Amino acid sequence: MNQPISQTSFLSKLRMRLRRAVVHIAPGRPIDDALLEELETQLLQADVGVDATRTILEQLRVGARENKLKDADALRATLVQIITGLLAPVAHPLKLGGTNKPFVILAVGVNGVGKTTILGKLALRFKSRGINLMLAAGDTFRAAAVEQLQAWGARQEVPVIAQAAGADPAAVAHDAWLAAKARGIDVLIVDTAGRLHTQGNLMEELKKIRRVLTRLDPAAPHECLLVLDAGTGQNALRQIEQFHAAVGVTGLVLTKLDGTAKGGIVIAAAQRFGIPIRYLGLGEQADDLEEFDAQPFASALIGISEATHP
Template sequence: MSSPPPTPATEPGAGEKRKGFFRRLRERLNKGDSWLTYDLAHLLPGGKVGEEFIEEMETRLLTGDVGVDATQQIVDGLERKLWRDELGDSRAVLATIRDSMLGILGPCEQPLRIPDDVRPFVILVVGVNGSGKTTTIGKIAHRLKSDGLSVMLAAGDTFRAAAVEQLQAWGQRNNVPVIAQGTGADPAAVAYDAFEAARARGVDVLLADTAGRLHTQENLMDELRKVKRVLTRLDPAAPHEVLLVLDGGSGQNALLQARRFNEAIGLTGVAITKLDGTAKGGVVLAVARELQLPVRFIGIGEAIEDLAPFEAGPFVDALLGAPGERAPR
C-alpha cells in the first residue's frame, strides 16, 4: 500500500496570503526600488542594447550580492541573445534576465515537507548570531501547527539565557512545549532529552535550536557535529532536516556562511531572513547557484506572517519589478 503524500509546511488555503506576501516583498526589497532595473529606460537610449549596457547589468548584479557564478550565468544569457540580435527592447532584456534567474532558482523551490511515517521529524536549525534563527523557529512552529501537526521546541542555545527565554516565549505563543536546561548545559544533552520527550509524547515535529556561531569557529562547529551525532544515534535518519538560517542583508558573507556550514555538518535546506529594508535579495541567487540547496523559506519582517515558503517566480518578479517595467509572464 502506498503511503500518503508528505504534509507541506504551509498554511491551508493560503493563496491570497501568498500573493500578499510577495507583494510586500516587492515593496520592501531595497525600499521598493528594483536595484537592477529601476532606470532601465535611461540605460537603453533609443531602446538599443549593447555591450555597455550588459557591462552595467553585470556591475549591478555583482553589487547586488548575486555572486560571481550566478552573475556570469545571467550575463552569458544576455550576451547570447545580443549576438543573435534578440534583445530588441527592454521587455526582451527583462524576459532574458528573468529566464536566467528562474533557471538558477527554480530547482531550489522545494518546500519543506513532513512525511507522515517519520515521528518525530527532527529539524536542526543552525546559523550565526543575529541571523534570526530563534524567531524563524517560532514562525515555522506556527506554520506547522496551522497544518495540524504537533510541535515541540528544543532550547539548544544554552550559552545565552535570553535565547532560552526567547524560545520559551515562542513556545507559549504557539502553545507548544519547550525542552530546556540551564545556561551552559551541553547542547547535545538538550537535543537527546528533547528527542526522547518528543518520541514519548508522540510529537510530530521537533524543532531544535542551536547556539549562534561564526562559521570560522571550529570548536563550535565540532559542537554542532556532536549534536548531530547524538540525534543520529537515536534515529539513524535524524536530523531529518538541517536548516541554515541566513540574514539576507549580510551580502556575500552569507554565501561564505552557507558554504562553511554545509561543509561542516551537511545542510538540507536554507531559510533566508530579513529581506526587507536595505537587503537586495541577490544573495538568494548566489546561494542557490553555488550550493544548489533547497530554499525552504524567506522572511521579510518580524511579524509571524512575514515568513513564507520560497517561490521562484514571484521572487524573481519582486527583484525585477519597477514602475513601468515588469517582466512579461
C-alpha cells in the same frame, strides 16, 4: 504545510519589503552593450556573485543576438526567465516526512541571523496547520534565548524543552527527542546558539548535537536548516561551505530580505551549492515568512511589478 502560496501575495510582499530592486534600467534606454555592462555591475553589487553574473550575462547576450531584447520590459522579462532558471533547481519546499516521528529540524547559523525568529514563525505555521510539535531550546549560551523561544511557543501552546543556562545543548536535544517520542510529537524543532563558522570548538558542539540525534534515530535530523542573513553578502557563501562541511546542511533560509539591497546572494548560493532554499524571512512578525518560490522571487528582485507580471 506544503500548501501552495499565492504567488501574487508573495510577490507583492517581497516587492514591498526588498529595499530596492536589484536592477535599474532607465525607461527608453537603448538595449546595447553599454547597458549590459551596467547591468553586470548592478548584479555584482547586489551580490549575485561573479559566476552567476557571468551565466546571466551570457544568456542575455544570446537574447540580444536573437533580437529578443527590444526594450527595457523585454530585457527585464528575459532576466526574470534566466534567474528563474537558475533558482528552479533549489526551489524545493520542506516536506515533513510521514513515517519519521518525530521529524527533527535542527537550525544552525551564525549569531543574530534570525534562527530563533524563523523557528518561532515556523512553529506558529506548523501548529496552525494541525501539526503537533515541540521546540527544544538548544541555545543554552544566552539566558534570554530560552525565554525568546518560550515566548514564541506560548503563542500557540507549543511545548518548549529547556534546561538551565550553560547546560550541554546536546543533552537538551537528547532529552527533547525522548520527550517528543514519548508524547507522539510529529515535529521537533531544535534551536541552537549562534556561532561563527570559523570557531572550531563551537562547530564541534554542533556536530555533537547532530551525533546525539542520529544515535536516537539514524535518520535524524531529517532537516538541517542553515539560516543566513541575506544582507551579509558573499560571506554567506563561506558560512554555507563551513556549516555544510560540519553538519551537512539540507536546507537554507534567507532572512532579513526586507532590509537589504543585496538579495542577489540567493542566486549566488543557488548556483554555487545547489542546496534547497526552503524559506525567506521578510520581517520580524509571525507571518513574515514565505516558502521559497523561484519565479516570484526572480520577479521581485528584478523589480517587475504585479501590474506587468502577475
